[in-house]
Amino acid sequence: MKLGLSKRQVALIALALAVAIVLPFAFDARGYTIRILCLGLLFAAMAQAWNIVGGLANQMSLGHAAFFGIGAYTSTLLLIHFGISPWLGLIASGVLGGVAAFAISLPTMRLRGHYFALATLAFGEVMRVIGNSWSDLTGGPVGISVPFAKPSFVMFQFADTRTYYWLMLAAFIVVTAVFVAIKHSRTGYRLQAIKENADAAEVIGVDTTRTKIIAAIVSGALTACLGTFYAQFQYFFDPDTVFGVASVSIRVAMIAIVGGIGTAAGPLLGALFVIPLEEAANQVFSAQVAGLAQLVFGTLLIIVILVEPRGFIVLWQRLVARRKPGGPS
């Protein structure tokens, strides 16, 4: 596997990592800022998982909330009913998320473009309706609480928010490693071929359906695992939150797109921009008018799409190229 990173890039990544690890010490351990950072990293990881399907295979999923919610409910229900540690629940979440991704892949994998987006959107909504209706299992619309235990690593509960931060950071790094590994693997090049021209890829012998299903399963499983992280971080959630179209599906896709779709750094850039902006907008506006923060969010999405649909990374490259003629464009 050859990543083709220059020495300068390696140094930059190492530096960023070092800063990311020590960053929590700059903030109040039980404060608000550190929680925002945690959510930012979690959503960066989710956007990265989405990126495997959306960025590499060019399949615009609008249904990733389905996997996220499955993960959140799986580990939480196992914990409530059987007292199983969320770490084992995490594995169960990943397996179920992968199975769900496989199940929805079968009917949708031959769809392209808008139709794939529509089908996955409907799938996410199916899961949301089930989550709200099957009250015996999920507790229904009132939501579900993760039972509070004495903080310990085994029970995935911590008094110190910084511990969550490092876990989220680790999750992001793992998902990013998977993304990079897939991108530079045989499967990654097949996905690339499918993205450029699906028909041509098929002709030269790429099993497009199989390749896309592999990508979908990995992406779905990772997203479900992150659902467990979310449950253990928030302690409370309901179907409309974890299965939500706007709150999860659109948001993770948007983060990847705003940052730079198909790139490893894009989801992190996007999340570090979108999540704090949203929180700030909520802080400033929500007390006065409901919906204003979301309005900002939607407007931002439209602006990014109209200015540079390939996201911040390409925008940055364009600006650099303009400043020094002859540079990479």
Add this chain to the structure above:
Amino acid sequence: MAVIQAILDGIMIGGVYAVISLVFGVMGIINFAQAEFLMLGMFVAYYAWAWLGLDPLIAAPLAFVVVFALGAVVHQLMIRRVLQAPVVAQIFLTVGLLIVLENAALVMFGSSFRSVTTPYQTSALQVGELFVSVPYLAAFLMSVACGVALWLFMRASWFGRAMRATAQDPMAARLMGINADAMHRLAFALGVALTAFGGAVILPYLTVSPTVGGQFVVLMFTVVVLGGLGSVAGAVVGGLAVGIIQSLSALAFPIQLQNLVLFVVFIAVLALRPEGLLGGSR
């Protein structure tokens, strides 16, 4: 008898579904924000009733005109710019529009549910053992009238013919001196305006709130996918089918699972007819 009654109700509401989906997805762009224009149509009709005392059925043409103008502006400012862009840009532009419209409505109108009162709201006609709800019937008849008018427009007028020509082959249309961009804008505006018209005529039996669009998104997609994109006959068949499916599933399932049946039908139709009904390589 309950089944026949359900089918009858299904036809009534399905006629409206056909109209709100008529010019939807024509010219290759699927507008995820389409249902938000239905919500806007409902609000136009609501305020026409609240301020001017107009019946929603009379205010429907007003909703059509207002949203037509809005649609033309939206096309000029946004949609036009992504026609040649990658699919990701097309999808997420209209997704962004969905978020903006829904929340702009929330900011302007508040989150409360509103409804109108009309003299015929609770009345029904009895035909044998069947009942025909008057607001359903009125919405259905208005939709039929609107559909026929559109069909005539598409058949007989120069604009209608030019629009169909552009949809078939933009390049050839251009060579014939048709302004393809203007036709595209017209098609988009017409599509959202019809949806708004549908929103106005169903107001007598529904309540409106900024989030009402969410109930219609998958429904409208199901109609077009069932019937075929950009086909008037297809939209009628798809609309009636969806109305009947919805109405029948209400007999068998609790109310909160009603949409579930629709979603499953939707995914099944997509799966059995990949590429939707265009059949091309889009």
